[in-house]
Each structure stands twice: as structure tokens, then as C-alpha cells.
Amino acid sequence: MIIKFKLNGKEIVKDVPVHKRALDFLRDDLGVLSIKEGCGEGECGACTILVDGKNIHSCLMLAVELDGKEVLTVEGLKDKTIQNAFVEAGAIQCGFCTPGFIISTKALLNENKNPSSEEIKEALEGNLCRCTGYLKIEEAVKLAVKMYNKGSDKK
Amino acid sequence: MKIIGKKVKRIDGFQKAEGSAKYASDYYFHNMLYASVVYANVPHGILKNIDVSKAYELPGVVYVATYKDVPGINKFGHVIKDMNFLVPIGDKVRFEGDVIALIAAESKEIAEKAAKLVSCEIEELPPVLTIDEALKDEIIVNGDSNIGFHRKIRKGHIEDAFKDADLVLEMNFETGYQEHAYLEPQGAVAYYTPDNVMEIYVSAQCPFYVHEDVANILGLPLNKINVIQTETGGGFGGKEDVPSYVAAKPALLSYLTKRPVKLIYTREMDIKETSKRHPSKSYFKVAFKKDGTILGVKSKTYLDMGAYSTLSPIVMYRTTVHSCGTYKVPHVFVDVYGVYTNKVPCGAFRGFGSPQVLFAIESVMDEAAKRLNIDPYEIRLKNTLDVGDETATGHKLTSSVGAKKTLKKVYEISNYPKLKDYVKKYNETNKFKKLGLGWSHIFYGVSLGSGGQHLDGASAEVLIQPDGTINIMIGNTEMGQGAKTTMAIIASEILGQKLDKISVLQPQTLVLQDSGPTVASRTTIFSGNAVRIAAKKIKENIIGFLSNYFGVGKNEISFSDGNVLVRDKIFTFEEITELCNKNNVKLSEIGWYKTPKLHFDHEKGIGEAYITYTFSTQLSLVEVDILTGKISLKEAWVCHDIGKVINYDGAIGQVHGGVVQGMGYAIMEEIKQDNGKILTDNFNNYIIPTIKDAPQNIHVEFVEEEFSEGPFGAKGLGEPSLMSSPPSIANAVSNAINKRISKIPISMEDII
Numbered sequence: 055m056i057i058k059f060k061l062n063g064k065e066i067v068k069d070v071p072v073h074k075r076a077l078d079f080l081r082d083d084l085g086v087l088s089i090k091e092g093c094g095e096g097e098c099g100a101c102t103i104l105v106d107g108k109n110i111h112s113c114l115m116l117a118v119e120l121d122g123k124e125v126l127t128v129e130g131l132k133d134k135t136i137q138n139a140f141v142e143a144g145a146i147q148c149g150f151c152t153p154g155f156i157i158s159t160k161a162l163l164n165e166n167k168n169p170s171s172e173e174i175k176e177a178l179e180g181n182l183c184r185c186t187g188y189l190k191i192e193e194a195v196k197l198a199v200k201m202y203n204k205g206s207d208k209k
Numbered sequence: 210m211k212i213i214g215k216k217v218k219r220i221d222g223f224q225k226a227e228g229s230a231k232y233a234s235d236y237y238f239h240n241m242l243y244a245s246v247v248y249a250n251v252p253h254g255i256l257k258n259i260d261v262s263k264a265y266e267l268p269g270v271v272y273v274a275t276y277k278d279v280p281g282i283n284k285f286g287h288v289i290k291d292m293n294f295l296v297p298i299g300d301k302v303r304f305e306g307d308v309i310a311l312i313a314a315e316s317k318e319i320a321e322k323a324a325k326l327v328s329c330e331i332e333e334l335p336p337v338l339t340i341d342e343a344l345k346d347e348i349i350v351n352g353d354s355n356i357g358f359h360r361k362i363r364k365g366h367i368e369d370a371f372k373d374a375d376l377v378l379e380m381n382f383e384t385g386y387q388e389h390a391y392l393e394p395q396g397a398v399a400y401y402t403p404d405n406v407m408e409i410y411v412s413a414q415c416p417f418y419v420h421e422d423v424a425n426i427l428g429l430p431l432n433k434i435n436v437i438q439t440e441t442g443g444g445f446g447g448k449e450d451v452p453s454y455v456a457a458k459p460a461l462l463s464y465l466t467k468r469p470v471k472l473i474y475t476r477e478m479d480i481k482e483t484s485k486r487h488p489s490k491s492y493f494k495v496a497f498k499k500d501g502t503i504l505g506v507k508s509k510t511y512l513d514m515g516a517y518s519t520l521s522p523i524v525m526y527r528t529t530v531h532s533c534g535t536y537k538v539p540h541v542f543v544d545v546y547g548v549y550t551n552k553v554p555c556g557a558f559r560g561f562g563s564p565q566v567l568f569a570i571e572s573v574m575d576e577a578a579k580r581l582n583i584d585p586y587e588i589r590l591k592n593t594l595d596v597g598d599e600t601a602t603g604h605k606l607t608s609s610v611g612a613k614k615t616l617k618k619v620y621e622i623s624n625y626p627k628l629k630d631y632v633k634k635y636n637e638t639n640k641f642k643k644l645g646l647g648w649s650h651i652f653y654g655v656s657l658g659s660g661g662q663h664l665d666g667a668s669a670e671v672l673i674q675p676d677g678t679i680n681i682m683i684g685n686t687e688m689g690q691g692a693k694t695t696m697a698i699i700a701s702e703i704l705g706q707k708l709d710k711i712s713v714l715q716p717q718t719l720v721l722q723d724s725g726p727t728v729a730s731r732t733t734i735f736s737g738n739a740v741r742i743a744a745k746k747i748k749e750n751i752i753g754f755l756s757n758y759f760g761v762g763k764n765e766i767s768f769s770d771g772n773v774l775v776r777d778k779i780f781t782f783e784e785i786t787e788l789c790n791k792n793n794v795k796l797s798e799i800g801w802y803k804t805p806k807l808h809f810d811h812e813k814g815i816g817e818a819y820i821t822y823t824f825s826t827q828l829s830l831v832e833v834d835i836l837t838g839k840i841s842l843k844e845a846w847v848c849h850d851i852g853k854v855i856n857y858d859g860a861i862g863q864v865h866g867g868v869v870q871g872m873g874y875a876i877m878e879e880i881k882q883d884n885g886k887i888l889t890d891n892f893n894n895y896i897i898p899t900i901k902d903a904p905q906n907i908h909v910e911f912v913e914e915e916f917s918e919g920p921f922g923a924k925g926l927g928e929p930s931l932m933s934s935p936p937s938i939a940n941a942v943s944n945a946i947n948k949r950i951s952k953i954p955i956s957m958e959d960i961i
Contacts, residue, residue, distance in 0.1 A: 078317075087235045088228020090442075092392045093476045097892035100392055128228040141222035144858040147866065148689025149225025150393040150442030156226060178900045182892065184390050184443050185689045187865030188903040 057121040061086070062130025070117040077101045079117035080127070088128045088153040092182070099181030102154040103127050109161035111180070126160070128153040135205070136160055139198035140191075147185030155181045159195050168199060211769055213702050213921050214854045219694040220708060221440075221687065230440040233396040233412040238469035241398070242271055244459050245320035246478065247310040247327045249302040252336035252551040252885030253350070256296050256329060259309055263326040269319035272466050273327065274311045279461065281428030285519075287418075287450060291351055292517035292554070294426055294457055302331055303350060303516035304551055305886050306482035313462040313470050336551035336885045340490050340511045343548045350516060350549035357514060358522045358547035360529040362814030364603055365540035370505025374496035378576055382493065382569040383952040386880035387486035387558055387873070390897050393442020395483060396473035397456035399463040406719075407434045407460055413452035414444040414686055415726035420718040422453035423460045431718075438715035441688040445870070446557030448688065449728050450520050451483045477890040484519065484556030485880065487512040489565040495573050496540075501581055501588040505540030506533045506601070510566055514547045515554035521547045524555075526660035528562035530818045533601035534570040535612055535652035536592040541601045543814065551885050557728060559870065559931045563653070568875075568953060571649045571936035576949060585940070586625065589650040590616050594824070600652075603815045609924065611850025611914035612824035616650060618910045619826045623846040628830070636945075641835045644843075645945025649827045649937035653929040654819025656731035659809035665731070666803035667724035669739035671700060671747055673797070675790035677783030679706055681743075682714040683736040684724020690927055691859030692732045696740045698855055699920055703744040705768025706782045722801070730823070730925025733855060735802055737920035743800030751785065754794045804918065821916045823924045824850040827868070827933035831941040838957030840876045840942055842868075842904045849929055850912035853922035863930045864909045871934025873898045875953050876942075 058067045061084065070079055080086040080103070089112055092100035096111040103112045104126035131137065136159050139145075146152050155178060162169055162177035169177065174195045183191060224230045249256070261273040276283055276295040283297065284290040293300060296307050310327050314320035337343050343355040351357065371377055397411040397419075407429060411419055416436040424431050436456075441448060459470035474482075490511045496504040510528060514521040525545045532543045560567075578588040593612045599605050619625075632644045657665050668684045681700055687693045693713035701708050716724070725735065748768065755775055756763045765776045773785045780788075789796055809816030828846045833839070845868050854860050877896055881888045889895040915922025935953060943950045946960060 082237075085237075087231070090232070090393065091234070091473075092394065093892045095476075095891055095893060098392060098476075128226070131227075134227075137223065137226035140226050141218050144219070144862055146219060146222045146225050147691065147862055148392065148441065148443040149221070149230050150232060150391075150689075152225050153228040175900045182390075182392060182897060182899060184392055184445070184870065184897065185866045186862055187867075187869035187907065188898075188900040189865050189907060190862065191900065192903075 055118050057118055059120045059122060060124040062126060072118055074117045075113055076115040076117045076120055077112040080112060086127050086129060090150055090153065092150065099154045099158065100151050102157045102181065104157050104161055107161065107164055109158045128156050135201050136198045139201055140194045143190050143194035143197050145186060145190040145194035151181060151183045155183065155191060159198065163198065211702055212698055212708065214857055216857050217694065217698065217708055219691055219859065220697050220711065220713065221693050232393055232442055233398060233410055233439045234473045236398045236410045236439065238398065238400060241469040241471055242313040242315065242462065242466060243317045243320045244462050244470050244472035245312045245324040246308055246458065247324050248305065249296065249307040249309055249331060250305050251302055251331050251333055252305055254302045254331040254333040256298050256300060256302055256309065257332055258298060258330040260328045261310060263328070264312060264323040267319060267323050267326060269315040270312060270323045271315065272313040272462055274461055274465060275309070278465060279426060282425045285422060285454060286517065287520055288522045289518055292519065304553055306553060311458050311462055313466050338550060338552065338885055340513050340548050343550050350551055355549045356546050357518055357549050358525055360525045360545045360814065362529060362541045362543040362602055364601065364815060365505065367505050367507050367540045367542035370496040370540035374504055375499040376497040376577060376580055377494065378573055379494045380573055380576065381951060382491040382572065384489045384565045384568060385954055386488050387878055388480055388880060388895055389445040389447030389558060391443030391445060391447055394474040394476055394479045395448065395451060395455045397452065397459050398469060398471045399456065399459040400469035401463040401467055405433060407464065409434065409436045409456050409460055410439050411436060411452050411456045412439055412441045412448060414448040414688055414728060416686065416716050416718050417723040418450060418726060419453050419456045423457050426457045427460060427464050435717055435719040437717050438686050441686060444688040445559045446561065446728065447484060449557040449726055476892065480890045480895065481887050484554055486558035487514065487524065487555040487562065487565065489513065491566060491569045493569050493573055497577050497581065499581060501577065501583045501591050503536055503538050503592050506538050507542040508532050509544045511546050511548050512562065513550055513552070513555060515550055515552045517554040518547065519554045520556040523660055524557065524562035527654065528566055529814055530602055530654055531563035532566045532570065534567060535594055535650055535824060537594060537598050538601045552882065553887065559928050561729065561928065564874065564932050564935055567651050567932055568936045568939060572939060572949065572951065575940045575943065585648045586616065586620055589648060593650060594652070600818065602818045604817045609821055609852055609914045609916040610824065611912035612652065614912040615824050615826040615848040615850050618848040618912060619828050619846045622908055622910055623828050643833045643835060643945040645831045645833060645941040647829045647937045647939065647941025647944055649933050649940065651825050651929065651932050653730065653823045653932060655821050655823055655925040656729045656734060656804065656819060658819035659807040659817065662807060664725035666801065667735035667739045668722040669736055669743050669800045670721065671740060671743040671798055673747060673786050675787055677706065677710060677786040679711045680714060681711065681740060682716060682721060683740065684716050684721045685727040685732040685736040686715055688727065690863060691856050692736065694859055695733055695856040696736060699737050699740050700744045703741060703748055705770065705773065707771040730927040733923050733925055734919050737923060738802035739800035741800065741920045742802060743798040746798040747796060750795045751789055754789055754792060820918065821924050823926060823929045825929045825933045827937040829937040829941040831938060831945055833942060833945040833960060835960065838960035840955060842872050842938060844904050844906050846908045847933060848910040848912060849926055850914050851926045852916040852919050852924035853913050854911050855921060855923050860911065860926055861909050863926050865907050867930025868907050868934045869898050869903055871931040872938055875935040875938040876955050879954050
């Protein structure tokens with residue numbers, strides 16, 4: 055089936071087999087390698103992508119479902135605030151889960167400019183990390199919020 | 210110190226945040242094939258026949274390999290070669306994850322389909338599934354007896370201890386499996402190139418193990434194999450020996466097809482086939498005086514090795530040495546047995562056989578404190594090691610013993626007396642929710658010790674480019690723990706170049722000498738020292754040249770903050786390296802570090818077990834819901850004596866991650882099996898901590914009792930960061946419910 059969608063701001067038109075997962079299509083066919091497969095069943099969040107602003111596990115989505123949608127991965131993030139906050143806060147160790155966490159954070163901050171600790175935990179519960187113990191990840195999200203607020207103060 | 214111990218951003222952080230870090234699965238080659246694996250799927254039996262004809266009929270299948278295709282030695286095993294790579298017809302299947310055949314196909318889908326078309330006939334045998342069944346030795350799993358290995362300590366006269374004791378405690382303990390659950394599953398891409406070099410891109414902790422093991426399987430000389438370490442998405446011990454078993458699969462298929470072959474494990478394959486933390490059963494009998502002084506420890510511990518010995522005999526060495534905890538014990542009688550069963554082979558996992566017995570001995574300490582009416586803090590302070598004391602193996606400690614300081618630090622930062630009071634009052638007024646406080650005080654023998662000293666050397670190459678940027682290649686690996694940043698900090702401290710000008714490369718086995726495994730919390734000492742030595746040599750080369758060139762004394766030249774000061778003139782580091790390069794100054798050096806020889810009697814278990822020890826204390830505050838059995842770790846206070854903090858943020862990260870992974874082991878994670886088959890084979894049923902399970906806070910402090918051999922005095926932290934957590938949490942739960950916990954993971958039934 056021929057699908058047409060926007061990937062990180064770029065129009066893509068491609069013929070894809072109907073059974074192909076979005077994860078495999080984006081990685082193997084389009085080379086979007088920030089998306090990682092950690093479990094293949096929507097439990098770990100390493101394959102999280104933003105589809106029309108919502109965070110989705112791309113291992114549970116078919117490529118054909120991308121038709122007409124707008125997809126964002128960390129490769130397409132023009133604003134590096136969240137990424138900088140993760141580095142600054144020490145929220146990255148092995149890094150395999152990191153792009154997924156960053157995308158989930160982006161989805162959260164799109165909706166909620168000033169999340170509480172509880173809201174951060176709620177938003178990131180679907181992303182697993184085995185290295186950091188999560189405390190620095192929560193700190194990174196709060197730091198990103200602080201960096202955004204500082205930015206908007208200046209304006 | 211200019212940069213050692215300061216808070217710095219990890220040097221590979223942004224690359225990981227922008228998704229450009231390349232893990233094994235991110236390697237794609239032209240004309241690449243995909244591999245799949247045919248498993249036995251029965252726990253015990255004899256392989257009678259393999260039929261690959263149907264698989265070959267499927268279009269797109271390029272090769273189906275069986276044991277007949279293995280050109281070299283079809284066996285694995287670090288201590289004894291008791292595991293087949295591919296099970297031969299007529300030989301035994303010993304666990305469900307034994308491998309019968311390998312497929313190489315044009316796509317992942319075809320490879321997976323073809324795997325289902327290989328049929329194998331297995332005559333099933335009754336499996337041995339528990340330690341108790343194995344000990345009967347009625348059905349033999351492997352070798353001549355199911356008790357494959359035995360290690361011991363014999364010190365003093367244990368019966369004297371019991372005779373002189375005011376209190377003798379006899380307690381039994383059980384611990385379960387733990388799955389590493391690194392987020393990146395195992396995987397490798399192999400390419401047997403037209404110039405006959407086997408290139409292997411692999412997620413691993415020990416590329417040199419992969420190097421040697423693949424050479425044996427393929428019968429190739431070592432200089433025809435290049436193991437290229439990719440970014441590695443977590444290891445925790447799970448990528449110590451296992452990547453050899455993983456990488457050999459695409460390596461064989463690539464050898465046979467002359468095409469690149471990729472094999473990335475699914476989570477299910479990974480959990481089913483690869484190593485775990487050993488389940489254990491322990492029996493402890495410990496003698497105390499009225500004042501809490503330990504007189505003697507008698508213990509017997511069985512570790513469930515699973516079907517093959519893999520690293521178990523080495524794991525057992527650590528179990529043995531750590532059986533008495535971080536205490537002075539005059540009379541010691543310790544036995545540790547490794548037992549074969551028809552289940553997944555167990556191996557290395559952060560702590561390496563010590564968490565099982567540390568849980569036991571730390572529970573005993575708490576129970577003794579309770580019976581003797583001594584505070585759990587005081588009983589530890591009374592018995593802990595200090596300079597001049599001997600460990601349970603009779604290793605006299607002459608320096609770098611910060612054990613007491615870690616205890617005192619935790620007491621102080623937790624405001625313990627006040628906290629105890631708060632918990633008491635809370636529990637008096639709350640009927641269904643109880644708080645509990647639990648101490649643990651542990652030690653960790655750093656690096657491989659006397660059990661593996663033949664592997665204890667490491668190499669590093671430091672190369673300064675003409676533009677002043679620096680490349681370092683180390684023989685140990687970055688797997689998330691922050692080794693790259695730590696190495697860059699050490700080089701920056703010595704050479705004065707700024708951190709952002711330094712890159713650290715993952716090892717390649719054709720470039721560097723075998724540097725041993727990246728395990729046993731040894732990287733900071735071994736690779737760190739190798740980097741220190743290499744950087745110092747280059748610095749001497751530069752100083753020698755500058756001193757001549759400018760006619761100044763060597764002591765008039767100094768390096769810091771990206772600059773070089775020559776008497777009173779400041780140059781940028783780049784100006785100096787450009788000048789050096791034009792004048793043929795040697796700007797690359799190799800550093801090699803090995804430890805002094807340890808003396809240890811393996812028959813008695815007596816002697817210098819390890820080069821040095823890390824000492825750690827943790828206090829945990831838990832909340833237990835008496836009605837639901839739910840346990841939450843609310844807060845933890847932790848202090849480690851690691852000699853010297855080099856990478857501050859990295860060290861904090863290790864402790865946070867270790868505490869939470871240890872919490873998972875103690876209260877959440879459980880491998881469930883049915884007839885030897887793992888049921889909990891993904892994250893929907895093997896439950897690891899999420900952000901919601903993490904404690905509100907983990908307060909971390911470090912003690913720096915310098916280790917003279919360590920780089921700038923550093924020891925190791927990777928494993929103790931986990932090890933303090935399970936006993937502390939279990940003791941806290943016991944404290945909350947006023948009932949001794951003797952099994953981890955703690956289940957709902959243990960509470961309600």
C-alpha cells in the first residue's frame with residue numbers, strides 16, 4: 055500500500071507491505087535509527103515516536119497507519135532544550151532508552167508547560183530505564199521546564 | 210585536582226540524546242542477511258534427528274547451519290567446556306534454550322518463518338528443576354554429578370565459636386533469579402570480509418572473550434578476527450560471557466555464506482536463552498557474644514547454575530569470599546556449591562554471587578541485634594573492618610578501609626535517631642500502613658582477585674592529534690556506566706586539555722591487547738591506570754621537547770585548562786601540539802596496567818582475595834501496606850568508600866541505578882517457570898521498576914579512603930552500588946512488619 059506522511063517535517067511517499075510494523079519501516083527502510091526496539095510489545099517505550107503530537111509505541115503500530123500523519127522523532131527536534139536538559143541533569147547512561155524518554159517528555163510538555171512530579175511520573179511510566187534509577191530523569195524534565203520558562207521570561 | 214571529582218557532563222551524552230549513538234542493531238550492510246535461531250524448547254532430552262529440508266525449501270533462505278557446519282570446536286565454557294554451541298545429534302539437550310540450528314535468510318521475516326520449519330526429534334528425559342532434586346543426583350544433568358563445583362573457607366575452629374557463644378542463630382535463606390533487563394537486547398552483526406577477516410560488531414562487555422570464543426568456534430587465528438565494540442545499551446553482567454554465544458551465531462553464518470549477517474535478539478529470546486542471577490539456598494549458623502561481637506560463621510550456600518557451568522565457578526569464588534560480610538570473623542567455615550539443573554544457565558550479574566549471601570548475613574546481623582537488644586547500626590559498627598583487621602579469608606587490610614566512615618556518614622545524613630523516632634510514632638498511629646528502617650553494611654572485593662588474576666591487565670592508547678584533539682582507545686568498554694567520561698577526565702587532569710576535545714573510543718580487538726573483561730567494577734582502576742600511564746608518557750615527551758626547544762627547566766612547564774604554561778608564556782594546547790607534531794615529538798603512547806600478585810590458598814580459602822575493597826552502607830525507609838502486601842521504598846541514604854571520586858555525576862548515577870535495580874531484585878522481579886520453561890519472557894510479566902516505583906530520594910555520599918594503586922586513589926563502584934540495596938530493603942521490611950524476611954523477592958504472602 056502506498057502511504058504519504060510527514061517525517062520530521064519532510065514529505066514521504068512510500069509503498070509498504072500491509073503487515074510491516076511502523077518500527078521496522080522507519081528503522082530499516084527510512085534509516086530513522088533513534089527509534090529502538092527493547093521489547094516489541096509496547097512495554098518499554100524505547101521505540102516511542104510522536105504521531106500528530108501524541109507519543110506512540112511504534113512497535114505496536116503498522117506502517118500503513120502512518121498514512122496522512124505527522125511523525126516526529128528526536129532526529130527532527132529543532133529545539134534542543136529537552137535533549138540538553140537530559141545531558142545536563144545526568145539523566146543518560148547507556149542511552150538506549152533516551153530517545154524514547156525525550157519524545158515522551160516532548161509529548162508531556164506540549165500539553166502541560168509546568169508538570170508536577172506526579173504528572174511527570176504519569177507521563178513517563180511507559181518508558182523503562184534500567185540504568186539511572188529514574189531520579190535524574192525526573193530532574194531532567196524539571197530542568198527542561200526551567201529552561202523553557204527562562205527562555206520565555208527573556209521574551 | 211583540576212577536574213577529578215568535579216561535576217561534568219558525560220562526553221557521550223548528547224550523541225545519545227540525539228539518537229546518533231550506534232548500537233549493534235543500528236549497523237546495516239549492503240547485501241546483509243538476517244539470522245534466526247532454532248531452539249530445543251525442551252528442558253532435558255536426547256537429540257535424535259534434525260530435518261532442515263523444509264526450511265531450505267522456503268525462498269529467501271540462504272543457509273541452515275547445524276553442528277556439522279562448525280569448522281572449529283563446537284563448545285563453550287570459560288572454566289570447563291561443558292556447553293555445546295550447536296547441539297549434535299546423539300548428544301543431550303539440557304535446557305529449553307539449547308540451540309539446534311541457525312538460519313540465514315534474505316529478511317527477518319523469512320528467517321523467522323524458516324526457523325519454524327526446522328523439525329527436530331528429541332527423546333525427552335525427566336528434567337531436574339530444583340536445587341533439592343539436583344542434590345539427590347538421581348538424574349544427572351551435566352558431568353558426573355549435579356554438584357559441579359565446591360568452594361570453601363576454613364579458618365580457626367568453628368566449634369570453639371559455638372562453644373563460647375552467648376547467642377547462636379541458625380537461619381535459612383532463599384533468593385530467586387534476577388534478569389538483567391538491559392534495555393538493549395543482545396545482538397551482533399558479523400561480516401567475513403573478502404580479505405578473510407571476520408568483523409564482528411557486538412553489544413558486549415568483554416570483546417576479548419568474543420574474540421577468543423569465536424576464534425575457537427570457527428578455527429580462525431586471532432589476527433583474523435576483529436571484534437568491534439558497539440555502543441552498548443546496558444550490561445550489568447548479562448553481556449559478560451553471553452555475547453560470545455550470541456556473536457558466534459552470525460559469525461558462523463557469515464563464514465558459511467560470505468555475506469554480512471545480523472542477529473538481534475527479541476526480548477523473549479534474550480530472557481529465555483541468556484544468563485541470570487543465580488537462585489540460591491543458604492543455611493547460616495552464626496555465633497555472637499552478648500555485646501554483639503561475632504565469633505564465628507558457618508554457612509552452606511547452593512547456587513543453581515542451570516544447565517551449564519559458564520561463569521559459575523568464578524561467581525562462586527565471590528560468593529565464598531563475601532559470605533561473612535564486611536566483618537571481623539575469627540572462626541569461619543564456609544561452603545559454596547554450584548549445582549546443575551535443567552534450566553537457563555546462570556552467570557554474571559552486578560554483585561556476581563555476593564548479593565545472595567550478603568542478604569543472608571545482613572539479615573543475621575539484624576536478627577542478632579534484635580535478640581541482643583542492640584541497635585542494628587551499633588552491631589555493625591562493632592564488628593566492621595578497619596585498618597589492621599583481617600577479612601574472613603584472613604586478608605590483613607593495611608589501608609583504604611573506610612567502612613566505619615560510611616556507617617557514620619549514613620547515621621549522620623539520615624539523622625537516624627530522629628528518623629527512628631518518626632517511624633516509631635508513625636507505626637503507633639497507623640494500623641494498616643507500616644514504616645520500616647533497614648541497614649546494610651557490605652564490602653566488595655574490587656576486580657577479579659585471586660580467582661582471575663590471569664585476566665587482570667588492561668591496555669589503553671592515547672593519541673594527540675596535531676590540532677590538539679585527543680583520541681583514547683581503552684580495552685574495557687562503555688556500556689552506560691560512564692567509562693568514557695571517567696577516562697576522559699583522567700586524561701584531561703594529566704594533559705590539561707579540555708574535556709570536549711577528548712574522544713574515547715570503544716575497543717577493537719585487532720588494535721588493542723587483551724585487557725580482560727569489563728566486569729568486577731574494575732574499569733576505573735585498570736583502564737583508568739592504563740590511560741593515566743599513557744597520558745603521563747606523552748606529557749613527558751612533550752615536556753622533554755619543550756624544555757629543550759625553549760631552553761627552560763622541565764619544572765617550568767605546566768598544563769591546565771586547555772593551555773600550556775612555559776615559564777611565563779601561555780600557549781594554547783593546540784599551539785603546543787602543532788609545534789610538537791612539526792618537530793616529530795611522539796604524541797601517542799600505550800599504557801599497560803596490571804596488579805601486584807595476590808597470595809591465596811584456594812584449598813583453604815585463605816589469603817589476599819582481592820586487590821582492594823569498596824565499603825558501603827545503606828539505610829532504607831520502606832512503607833508496607835499490611836492489607837495488600839505492597840512495599841514501597843520511600844527513601845534511601847547511601848555511602849560508599851570508593852577511594853576517590855573521579856566522575857562525580859557518573860558515580861551518583863551508578864548509585865541511583867544500583868539502588869533501584871537492587872530494589873527490583875528484593876521486592877519486584879520474579880522469573881516464573883513451568884517445567885523448566887520461562888513464562889515471564891517479556892516486560893509485561895517480568896516486572897522491573899518504572900519511574901513510579903523509584904523512591905522519592907536517594908541521598909548519596911562518598912568516603913575517599915585512597916587506594917594507593919588506584920588512579921588518583923580510586924577503587925570501584927559499579928557493583929557495590931547494587932549490593933547494598935537488597936539487604937537494606939529486606940531488613941527494612943522485616944522491621945516494618947516485625948517478622949523476619951528470609952526469602953527474596955519478598956512476595957505478598959510474606960507480608961499478609
